[in-house]
Amino acid sequence: MLLAFERRQAAAILEAYAPPRAESDGDVPAGKYDDDAKSSGERKVRLLVPRPGEVDYVGTVLKMMAASTAQARLGIHLGLAIATFAPLWLCGRFRTMAGLPMEERTPIISRLLKHKNFLVRELMLLLKIGVSLGLIGTPSVRARTQFAAARETREKKLRSLPVVSSAEASSSSATAQEVA
């Protein structure tokens, strides 16, 4: 559903929404989240950073395309084309996105997401949906977001509540009996 050229560009574009880092480069200590050296004044900022190759963005977008309308599939092709040649039409550089290093790709994605043209920014948002589905849909990455932590805690709390039979609850206003 994507040509070889498109696949190569797609991998470079989609990855640039949330640039990966190798754990071995020493900047990402193990812990609750991936940490990064970026500091904001005194505050150290935590980032969600995928490992290289940890997320299959192109595979996710292909799954998405297979189930989408023809219009949405066309939108993905068009969005990829717009982003592929954005270095040229947005920055005046004779390169495609795949030809740029990561640190130059991400700022271009940011600019495209805020572009004044409705079509450009909406198509970049469509690609961001694919990126989000791939990134957070990867179990190892999702675990690092702590999204499910609240559920686990609250479910434990629920399980510890007394279970009262409905007959007992409705029979009188007397104190209900704990049965389990």
Add this chain to the structure above:
Amino acid sequence: MAREHLVDEADYVIIGTGAGGATAARVLTEAGLEVLMLEEGPHLAAKDRPRELVDAMATSFRDFGTFTTAGTRPFPLLQGRMVGGSTAINSGIIWRMPEDVRLDWTKRFGLGELVEEKALDRIFTQIEEELSVSDTPAEIYGGNVEKMAEACKIMGLPGKPMRRNMKGCEGSAECLQGCAKERRQSMDVSYIPRSLAKGGRLHALARVDEVLIEGGRAVGVRGSLLHRDTRKVRGTFHVRARRGVIVSAGVIHTPVILRRSGLAGLVGDRFQAHPGTAVVGRFGEPVGMGFGATQGYEVPMRDKGLKLESLSLPPEMLATRLPGAGVEWQERLAEMDHYAQWCAIVRMKAHGKVRPSFGGGISVKFVPLQDDLDRAQYAAALLCKMMFAAGATEVYPGISGRPEVLNSVDEVKLIEEGKMRQGDFHFMASHLFGTACASSDPKTGAVDANLESHDVRGLYVMDASVFPTNLGVNPQHSIMAVVFHASEKLANAANSVAA
């Protein structure tokens, strides 16, 4: 390879298994009539529904949720595509038809008999008992709902827990993917098994292409059998309907099937919707959107044609709502348990049209009026203020051309000021209405007060397509009640003829 060809026959053939089709099947089978349900999507038991969002959406959402309105400023129209229809992906919110709507339909469309007060009260009560409708209990509010309740208390807004069709909901916040424990009493776990137990039959992955009409009467349907994974055509079917055909394929597909079957006139007109816009707030402490009712709290604002709702999203979708790319986005993603999201649904006054288009496509033309956009703008600003009232440190209004991030309540004026255009919002609509409106007068409706076509005998429409106006509240309960009542009358008539 030879293509499969299926031939079948029943008293009534029902197209679609959502709130309308399943309710019709429940009433007709219990009246002893032979019913055959046809569903384009797959039949998935709760244990077989994929838990990963990308697979869940590919399996149970129509077109992965990418079907949109036509035009240069499209927005998605969400619909389910599996046995149970949209009830298998919604949050199970239950609202009785508002009294002003009932009176309006009676007065303007001559539907007094269909929406007669005592009959509807009886049916609403019966459905509520059968589907275990109750208020969302406080134990499963979850942080998203608790924050909204807190904001309502501080701002003096009339918030309240939602009523939902749940049996022992545990707050897994996975309504969208399908409740793994079958707590939500969607049609696939309630009225459809009940109908099957009473002798009803069901063909899943069977897409109706056309209603067959002979001598001014609906006599059956023909269509295509679909492959489960690829959705490609693997065969054909032909089903004869001895007594009638009931079209319950939803507001988009019902008029398309009818038009492809030769009906015209008002079919496809008067499309209405409740498009929604959402606001995300970031908090200093964990909120825990991952636990609690997917939707559990609401603020009805009927006088303004608005309803505010808590809306917990799967993390994949929440991620898309967080602004930025690169470090800016990744910093927000690292605290995904710190967000709340609430939305506003707008009872839009605009009317649109649904038509089949070339190549088997469908065109939905719908352009909100400026008044609709003004109310959406008011609602978005109000949601931002509520987020700050609840303690949010950052608020993401999700509106193009305005700041992506608000840092204080004083900045909400940047959302309130000036007129907004349709393209500024990221609307999404799942409450759809009209397109085969009921009216006792054939000049203003496609079906009569018994939901039978004015033009073709034995052809009934039983879903939200028959609603001549939108409701301003969640439509599932009203769809079920109106269809229940019409099906009772249909069953009585069929059985008295047989007797």
